[in-house]
Amino acid sequence: DVKVTQSSRYLVKRTGEKVFLECVQDMDHENMFWYRQDPGLGLRLIYFSYDVKMKEKGDIPEGYSVSREKKERFSLILESASTNQTSMYLCASSTDDISGEQYFGPGTRLTVT
């Protein structure tokens, strides 16, 4: 069965803190993605990776960075958290075949105070 896990379901951090969100998939997928989801704005792509140590900016990369040292793990880093980064963060993975089916983790609800 497809499995994507995220390190925390809920997280509360203070403004200015460095925040790490971890995502692990056990499906040997090549592609991994980080999204944030906000009411009325839908899913917005932050970064994606199509191979180990490779990363590409999505639509809203400002204020974020990523790391992919191993195929199964993709980390999202908020270098200095701000209140406007309060959101639901979703990780997804997919194979690199033509279908593009993405499978999501359970999400992390991050609150920055």
Place this chain on the structure above:
Amino acid sequence: QKEVEQNSGPLSVPEGAIASLNCTYSDRVSQSFFWYRQYSGKSPELIMSIYSNGDKEDGRFTAQLNKASQYVSLLIRDSQPSDSATYLCAVNPGGSQGNLIFGKGTKLSVKP
């Protein structure tokens, strides 16, 4: 700008009725199409994939694709209160390294 459009709803249907959810997309060369279900506070769950024109049925769900009209729909037969959720349409445009373009979703409410 590649776009996927959905009516935000809410779409309200009585229990047992057919719910019809619609989606249009702008990129004519799009190759793969998906429907995700998202319950409130949860992550999206893939429920249907469709790749060629016509209908694809899976239990109570039918996905319909018309590439000429750039239109994809999801029919839910015998709707149940447990089907109440937001349904996201997603499209894989060609050559996108697996990136999907998501619509903002249609909220469905099935009334007992």
